[in-house]
Amino acid sequence: xxxxxxxxxxxxxxxxxxxxxxxxxxLASCGDEPEPTNEIGANPPLPAQSQYLVPxxxxxxxxxxxxxxTPTVPEGMKIQAMASGLVHPRQPYVLPNxxxxxxxxxxxxxxSIKRPKDLIMGWVQSFATASPxxxxxxxxxxxxxxxxxxxxxxxxxxxxxxxxxFGVALVGNDLYVANTDAIVRYPYTPGATKITEPGVKLVDxxxxxxxxxxxxxxxxxxxGKLLYVGxxxxxxxxxxxxxxxxxxxAIWEVDRETGRSRLFANGLRNPNGLTFEPQTQALWAVINxxxxxxPNLVPDYMTSVxxxxxxxxxxxxxxxxxxxxxxxxxxxxxxxxxxxxxxLSSHVAPLGxxxxxxxxxxxxxxxxAFVGEHGSWNRKSFNGYKVVFIPFAGGRPNGKPQDxxxxxxxxxxxxxxxxxxxAVDKAGGLLIADDAGNSVWRVSAK
Amino acid sequence: xxxxxxxxxxLVKPPLFLPLWHFAVACFIGTMITDITYFRTAEIxxxxxxxxxxxxxxxxxxxxxxxxxVDFFIGRLVGVNRLxxxxxxxxxxxxxxxxxxxLIHSRDAWTxxxxxxxxxxxxxxxxxxxxxxxxxxxxxxxxxxVVE
Numbered sequence: 001x002x003x004x005x006x007x008x009x010x011x012x013x014x015x016x017x018x019x020x021x022x023x024x025x026x027l028a029s030c031g032d033e034p035e036p037t038n039e040i041g042a043n044p045p046l047p048a049q050s051q052y053l054v055p056x057x058x059x060x061x062x063x064x065x066x067x068x069x070t071p072t073v074p075e076g077m078k079i080q081a082m083a084s085g086l087v088h089p090r091q092p093y094v095l096p097n098x099x100x101x102x103x104x105x106x107x108x109x110x111x112s113i114k115r116p117k118d119l120i121m122g123w124v125q126s127f128a129t130a131s132p133x134x135x136x137x138x139x140x141x142x143x144x145x146x147x148x149x150x151x152x153x154x155x156x157x158x159x160x161x162x163x164x165x166f167g168v169a170l171v172g173n174d175l176y177v178a179n180t181d182a183i184v185r186y187p188y189t190p191g192a193t194k195i196t197e198p199g200v201k202l203v204d205x206x207x208x209x210x211x212x213x214x215x216x217x218x219x220x221x222x223x224g225k226l227l228y229v230g231x232x233x234x235x236x237x238x239x240x241x242x243x244x245x246x247x248x249x250a251i252w253e254v255d256r257e258t259g260r261s262r263l264f265a266n267g268l269r270n271p272n273g274l275t276f277e278p279q280t281q282a283l284w285a286v287i288n289x290x291x292x293x294x295p296n297l298v299p300d301y302m303t304s305v306x307x308x309x310x311x312x313x314x315x316x317x318x319x320x321x322x323x324x325x326x327x328x329x330x331x332x333x334x335x336x337x338x339x340x341x342x343x344l345s346s347h348v349a350p351l352g353x354x355x356x357x358x359x360x361x362x363x364x365x366x367x368x369a370f371v372g373e374h375g376s377w378n379r380k381s382f383n384g385y386k387v388v389f390i391p392f393a394g395g396r397p398n399g400k401p402q403d404x405x406x407x408x409x410x411x412x413x414x415x416x417x418x419x420x421x422x423a424v425d426k427a428g429g430l431l432i433a434d435d436a437g438n439s440v441w442r443v444s445a446k
Numbered sequence: 447x448x449x450x451x452x453x454x455x456x457l458v459k460p461p462l463f464l465p466l467w468h469f470a471v472a473c474f475i476g477t478m479i480t481d482i483t484y485f486r487t488a489e490i491x492x493x494x495x496x497x498x499x500x501x502x503x504x505x506x507x508x509x510x511x512x513x514x515x516v517d518f519f520i521g522r523l524v525g526v527n528r529l530x531x532x533x534x535x536x537x538x539x540x541x542x543x544x545x546x547x548x549l550i551h552s553r554d555a556w557t558x559x560x561x562x563x564x565x566x567x568x569x570x571x572x573x574x575x576x577x578x579x580x581x582x583x584x585x586x587x588x589x590x591x592v593v594e
Contacts, residue, residue: 051557053549115497117552239554241490292554327488327556 033380036345039299040401044343046318050294051325056380059127060415062436069416071432071441072407076362078446079405080150082431084439087137090215091352091421092433092440093168097190098426100143101158101168102433102440108164108180111210114240125377138162140177142193143440148427150442156193159186163207166421167218167274169227171256178216178229181207183254202227203259205252210234210244213270215351217285220256222276227254228283232270237290237325238314249313251285251305267311267337273353273421277304278367280395286350286371287340289317295379296346302353302371302390302397303340312337342397347376348384352421352433355392360428360445368392370404370430372419385409387419387432405432405443461522463513466506467537471574473503474544478567484559493559496567497551504548507541536577543570 038045065084073079083102091103113119139162144154159177167178175188177199184199205216213232220227233249234240250266251274270288277284282304289298290313298317310333312319314326319339322329344350352372356365368391373384387405391398408417417437425431429444476499484492514534517523523530547566551558 051553053546054552115494115552116501116548117497120552235554237554239490239493239558325553325555325557327560 033295035381036296036347036379036383039296039343040345042342042397043339044299044318046298046321047294047296049297049324052292055292055378056295057121057124057377058380058382059124059377060375060382060385060409060413061127062418063410063414063416065416065437065439070407071405071417071434073405073443076446077443079441079443082145082150082440082442083141083143083152083155084437086141086438086440087139088435089141089420089433089438089440090435091166091168091217092423092431093170094423094425094431095170095188095190098145099193100145100152100423100425100431100440102141102143103165103168103177103421104137104139104141105162105165105215106137108208108211108214111208111212111240138164140165140168144193150429150444154193158193159195164211164214166215167229169218169220171220171224174256176202176218176220176227176256178205178218179207180211180214180216181205183216183218183227183229183259202256203254203261205229206231206234206246206248210240212236212240213248213288215270215272217272217274219274219276219283222281225256227256228252228264228274229254230268230271230274230285232272232288233313236292237323242314245314251283264307265305265309265311267309267313267315267333268305269313271305272351273302273371275353275355277369277392277395278355278357279392280304282395284353284355284369286344286353287311288349288351289346290314290323291347291378293323294346295381299343299346300348300350301340301343302350302369303342306338309338310336311340318343342390344371344373344388344401345383347378349374349376350384352419354422354424354430356389356424356430358424358428358430361430361443362445364391365389369397370422371401372422372432374418374420374435375409375415382409382413385415385418387422387430405430405441408434408437459522461514461517463510463517466510466513470503470507470510471578473499473506474540474567474570474574477503477547478571481559481564481567485564488556490555493551493555496559496563497548500544500548500551500567504541504544507537507544511538511541530581533577533581536573536581540570540574540577543573 087104089102090105093101140159142156142158143152145152164180169176173188175186182204183202186195186199212234217230229252234244250263253264254261268287271285273286286302289300315330316322316334316337350371351374375385376383385408388401389404390401417434419432420435421433423431429442432441477496480492480495550562
């Protein structure tokens with residue numbers, strides 16, 4: 001519907017919509033919340049939309065890990081803290097010599113308050129994260145486990161005073177860091193535990209003053225020529241105006257030599273965990289979908305990302321399911337919206353993904369994907385707060401997700417930690433950054 | 447010429463709640479205007495204005511409602527009769543509708559206003575105007591109150 005049509009919308013139809021809307025509100029507030037078990041896998045069933053009078057904001061308080069307390073892993077595997085006492089670690093990255101870089105990062109300064117809801121949401125959501133001393137984060141810490149016992153003996157501040165960094169990629173001896181507002185290149189010397197040289201900016205990325213989804217996930221192509229960067233949307237569903245969304249909700253492709261960029265794919269609300277599927281070499285990502293349409297809408301997903309494809313946000317989801325909150329609407333874009341490959345369930349907030357090709361974990365994990373689910377806030381019963389495994393065959397998901405690392409959320413509905421980025425270390429162990437528990441966990445065979 | 451009959455009288459001061467209540471009603475009128483503007487332009491700034499106006503109207507309106515109770519108990523609501531009950535109840539209903547409207551306006555983007563927000567903004571005004579017109583006498587009529 002375009003603007004001229006909008007103002008001519010008959011009043012009678014508006015009233016009918018209003019009545020329908022109000023009955024929906026009543027239903028949504030009376031009914032029990034259905035289990036989120038169905039909205040998983042390819043072509044998930046999608047329930048009807050329900051908009052709220054008061055959206056559920058169920059935030060689990062963070063209590064942290066007690067000494068010797070760890071997440072839980074299945075039989076035959078063990079989990080240990082590779083490092084603890086970090087400051088909001090978000091992303092592990094393994095260097096060729098086995099050293100692990102841990103990106104510690106906090107959100108950039110909040111944008112100015114736009115409306116009363118910002119005040120309330122900001123206050124409620126502040127309970128969901130441990131409150132670290134902000135000035136100590138926004139850095140990269142190097143961990144070295146030379147004796148292979150799974151615990152780092154060497155721990156150095158590798159790079160300091162970054163701007164809400166998230167993605168890291170090493171190409172040759174060039175280390176690229178994706179800050180929230182730019183990709184910066186640093187010279188890396190193998191074996192180094194610290195970089196003191198100043199960085200050189202490769203390209204600006206969409207940052208503030210509004211910087212709603214601020215994590216810039218990054219991966220380098222196999223030939224090292226291109227960098228792929230996830231740039232999240234600047235709102236839940238365009239409530240900051242469509243102008244704030246320029247070049248966002250997209251995966252950028254950046255030429256490493258020149259810094260020249262283009263949008264590789266868009267309509268991806270908040271893409272993270274960018275990584276290449278080992279068999280097909282296709283680019284995959286996990287995407288955080290929109291909130292406040294119901295407890296089981298819209299399922300977050302993982303998908304292969306096709307060159308030039310549009311995945312719906314903000315106009316639609318899972319193909320042609322139109323979101324009524326966006327105006328003006330764009331039927332021309334909705335028509336060509338691509339259905340993503342695999343739903344992960346609603347509001348689980350996947351922020352990390354890695355394909356497993358190591359040799360340490362049981363053979364069943366070969367070639368499949370681990371996904372770090374940060375956990376829900378927009379539904380009454382919690383969803384996510386775990387690391388799941390999705391088996392792959394022939395480069396496609398093949399089966400239901402399996403819980404692998406759990407126990408981040410206790411039976412008392414309090415969080416010990418929340419998983420974010422994942423990596424596989426040189427010895428084949430699975431590394432998990434835990435930003436609320438301020439730890440990096442390592443899962444390996446017993 | 448007959449002698450006038452002498453009665454002791456008391457001059458009643460105007461109610462305390464009126465200035466604040468006028469402020470609140472002005473906010474609700476503003477909400478209606480910015481809602482309509484958003485409906486016609488889809489420019490998110492107007493939806494934000496609506497949300498602020500509604501919140502301001504509600505906060506000040508609740509304070510005014512409390513002062514209205516104070517007025518009742520200290521005798522500044524003159525001529526408490528059926529009409530003034532209509533006035534007070536009408537305003538109360540208007541505030542309740544405005545509260546639900548504020549919840550609707552806390553949604554994101556288009557459906558924070560269209561259609562439910564528009565409908566509730568209009569309903570608030572209709573209730574306030576009806577109550578105001580009918581109960582006007584209760585607060586505006588200046589009488590000499592006879593002390594019994």
